[in-house]
Amino acid sequence: MKNILPWLKKNWLIPSLCLAMVIVLATTWWFSTSMNERIRDEQQKAAGDLLNQVNNLKVTYALPAVAGTNAIERSSPPNAVLTAKFAERKKQLLEQREGVVKIAEAFNKGDKKPLIDGLFPAPKAGDEQLKPLEFVQKLAGNPAQGTPSAYQGLLDSIRAGSPIPASTLELQLSDTLRRETEKMKGSGANRELNAMEKESLARTLLEARKAEYIRRANEISVYADMSVFPSGSASSAPGALPSMSVSTGSNHILLNAPATPPNVRQTFLWQSDFWLLQDIFAIVRNANTGSGGKLSSERDSVVKRIEKIDILPWRAQTASEGTGDMGGAPPAPGPEAAASISGNTDAGSTEYDIRRANVTMIVSSARLPELFNAVGRTNFAYITGFAMEKVDGWQDLAHGYYYGDENVVRVRLDLEFTWLRSWTEPFFPAAVRKGLGLPDPAPPATEPPK
Numbered sequence: 001m002k003n004i005l006p007w008l009k010k011n012w013l014i015p016s017l018c019l020a021m022v023i024v025l026a027t028t029w030w031f032s033t034s035m036n037e038r039i040r041d042e043q044q045k046a047a048g049d050l051l052n053q054v055n056n057l058k059v060t061y062a063l064p065a066v067a068g069t070n071a072i073e074r075s076s077p078p079n080a081v082l083t084a085k086f087a088e089r090k091k092q093l094l095e096q097r098e099g100v101v102k103i104a105e106a107f108n109k110g111d112k113k114p115l116i117d118g119l120f121p122a123p124k125a126g127d128e129q130l131k132p133l134e135f136v137q138k139l140a141g142n143p144a145q146g147t148p149s150a151y152q153g154l155l156d157s158i159r160a161g162s163p164i165p166a167s168t169l170e171l172q173l174s175d176t177l178r179r180e181t182e183k184m185k186g187s188g189a190n191r192e193l194n195a196m197e198k199e200s201l202a203r204t205l206l207e208a209r210k211a212e213y214i215r216r217a218n219e220i221s222v223y224a225d226m227s228v229f230p231s232g233s234a235s236s237a238p239g240a241l242p243s244m245s246v247s248t249g250s251n252h253i254l255l256n257a258p259a260t261p262p263n264v265r266q267t268f269l270w271q272s273d274f275w276l277l278q279d280i281f282a283i284v285r286n287a288n289t290g291s292g293g294k295l296s297s298e299r300d301s302v303v304k305r306i307e308k309i310d311i312l313p314w315r316a317q318t319a320s321e322g323t324g325d326m327g328g329a330p331p332a333p334g335p336e337a338a339a340s341i342s343g344n345t346d347a348g349s350t351e352y353d354i355r356r357a358n359v360t361m362i363v364s365s366a367r368l369p370e371l372f373n374a375v376g377r378t379n380f381a382y383i384t385g386f387a388m389e390k391v392d393g394w395q396d397l398a399h400g401y402y403y404g405d406e407n408v409v410r411v412r413l414d415l416e417f418t419w420l421r422s423w424t425e426p427f428f429p430a431a432v433r434k435g436l437g438l439p440d441p442a443p444p445a446t447e448p449p450k
Contacts, residue, residue, distance in 0.1 A: 059083075101422075108380055109423045110282070112275045115139060115150055120268055120427040121441075132261040139270060140257045150274060151229055151253055154281045158288065159295050160306070161220035163400025164212055176208045177201070213402035217298040221288050223305035223362075223401055229253045229277070230311050251311040265431040273311055276355045279379050279417050280309060284361075287374035299404035302370045305362035307410070312356040316428075319435035344382075344418055350438070353424065355417045356384070362391060362401075365409045375415070385414030 063072040114120050115138045116131065123131040141149030155161075184197050193201065230252050251273050288301040298304060344354055363371055375381050388411050393403060425438070433440065 105420055105422050108418070108420045110278075110379065112278055114271060114427065115274070119264065120271070121429045122264060129261045132264065132267050133257070135267050135271075136254060136257040136262065139274065140254045142257065149226075151226065151277070154277055155224055155226070158224070158281055158285045159221035160224035161216070162225045163223060163402075164216045166400065169209065169212055169400070172212060173205055173208060177205060180204050210402075213397070213400065214299070216400075217402050217404065220298050221295040221301055222284060222298060222303050226255075228306045228309055230273075230309060231255075251313060251317070263431070264429040268427065268429050268432055269317055271427075272314070272316070272355075275419075276311055276357060276417065277309070279355075279381065280357055280359060280415065283371075283374050283378045283381065283415075286377050287371050299402075302364055302367045302374070303361050304364065304403045304408055305401060307360040307362065308358075309360075310358040312358070314353060314355050316353070316432050316436055319437075344416065351421055353419045353421065355419060357415050357417075358385075359413050359415060361411060361413075362396075362403065362408050363411050364406045366406060368409075368411070371411075375413070380418040382416045383413055384416045385412070387412045 058075045059078050060073055060075050062074075116135050118124065118127060119131040119135055137147070139150050141147050141152065180201055181193070184193060184201065185191060251269075253273070254270055284303050284306065285295065287303050288296050290296045290300070295301075344352075372383065375383055388409050391408050391410050393408065396403070428436070428438070430440070
C-alpha cells in the first residue's frame with residue numbers, strides 16, 4: 001500500500017485517464033440507451049402512422065352509365081384484381097357507348113348528303129363559281145335540259161300528285177255526255193231528252209266524275225305539288241290553321257337557278273333546308289307505308305293531302321344575318337332557340353342543332369295515332385304543337401280532292417328535329433362556323449417526314 005501511494009503521486013495521470021475512460025463509457029452507454037429508446041419510439045410511431053394510412057386508404061372505382069344502365073361507384077382499398085376488372089368493364093362500356101353513338105349518328109343522318117360533291121365546306125380553288133352554279137341547277141332543276149328539281153324528287157319519293165286537272169276532267173265528261181246523249185237519242189238525233197233521260201244522264205256524269213277521282217286517287221299516295229313548299233312568306237293555304245308558335249317568317253325554296261352564282265354560305269342554307277324537307281317527307285312516307293312496305297293509294301293513306309310547309313329559320317341563318325360580314329360575336333339567339341316542350345334548345349349548344357317547321361295536312365281522323373307514331377319513328381323528331389279543325393269535304397271534292405270514305409280533319413303540326421353536329425359540322429362553311437361562334441377546324445394531321 002505504501003508503495004502504491006508514492007506511485008500514484010508520481011504517475012497520477014494514468015489513474016486520472018482510467019477514471020475518465022470509465023466515466024466516458026458510462027455516459028456513452030447512458031446516452032446511447034436513451035437515444036435508442038427515443039429513435040425506437042419515433043420509428044414505431046412513424047410505422048404505425050403509415051400502417052394506419054394504408055389501412056384507411058380507399059380508391060373510388062367508377063363505371064359510366066350506358067344505354068339504360070346506371071352509373072356505378074364503389075369505394076374500396078386498392079385491389080389489383082378489382083382494378084383490373086373495373087378497367088376491363090369500363091373499356092367494354094365505353095366501346096358500347098361509342099357503338100350507340102355511331103348508331104344514333106347513322107340514324108340521325110339517314111340518307112342525307114350534299115346534293116353535289118366538292119362544294120361543302122368549301123370548293124377547291126378554281127371551282128368557287130362552278131360548284132355553286134352546279135348546286136342551284138341541281139336544286140331548282142333545269143327546264144331547258146329537262147332536269148327536274150330536287151324538290152320534285154321529294155314529291156316523287158312519297159308518290160305525291162295533284163288532282164286531275166279541271167280542263168282534262170271537263171274534256172272527259174264532255175265526251176261522256178256526247179256519247180251517252182247519242183246513245184239515248186238513237187235514231188231520233190234531233191229530239192229532246194225527256195226528264196227521266198236527263199236524270200239518268202246526270203247520274204252517269206256524276207259516276208263518271210267520281211270514277212275519274214277514284215282513278216287519280218289510286219295513282220298517287222298523297223295530294224301534294226310544288227305549291228306546298230315555302231314560297232318566301234308565312235302565309236298558309238286556304239283554311240289552314242293559325243300559327244301556334246313564334247315565327248320570324250318562312251324560308252323559301254329555290255324555284256329558279258340564279259344567273260349569278262351564290263356564295264357558299266347561301267348554298268349551304270338551301271342545302272340545310274332541303275335536309276329538313278327530307279325529314280318532313282319521311283314522316284309522310286312512314287305514315288302512308290302499309291304493312292307490305294309499299295306506299296298505299298291515296299284512298300287508303302293516313303295523310304291524304306299536304307297543304308302547306310313552313311320552315312322556321314335556324315340559328316345559323318339568324319346569326320349570319322345578324323353579324324353581316326360574320327365578324328364579331330354571334331348575336332343573341334332568336335325565337336328558334338327557345339326551349340320547347342321537348343326540353344331541347346340549341347342556344348349555345350355545340351353538340352346539336354334544332355330545326356323547326358310547321359306542316360298543315362289533311363289526315364284521316366280515325367288514324368291520327370298512326371301519324372303520331374310515324375313522327376316518333378322519323379329521325380329525332382318531336383311534335384311541339386298541334387291543332388285540328390273540320391274539313392268541308394264537298395268543297396274539296398269540287399276542286400278534285402277525293403279522300404275516300406274516311407272522315408278527315410285538317411291538322412297543323414309544329415315539328416322539331418334535332419341534328420347531331422357530329423355529321424353536320426364537317427359540312428359547315430367558314431361563314432356559318434363564324435356565325436355560330438365555332439372555332440376554325442383543326443388542320444389535318446400531317447405525317448412526319450421519314
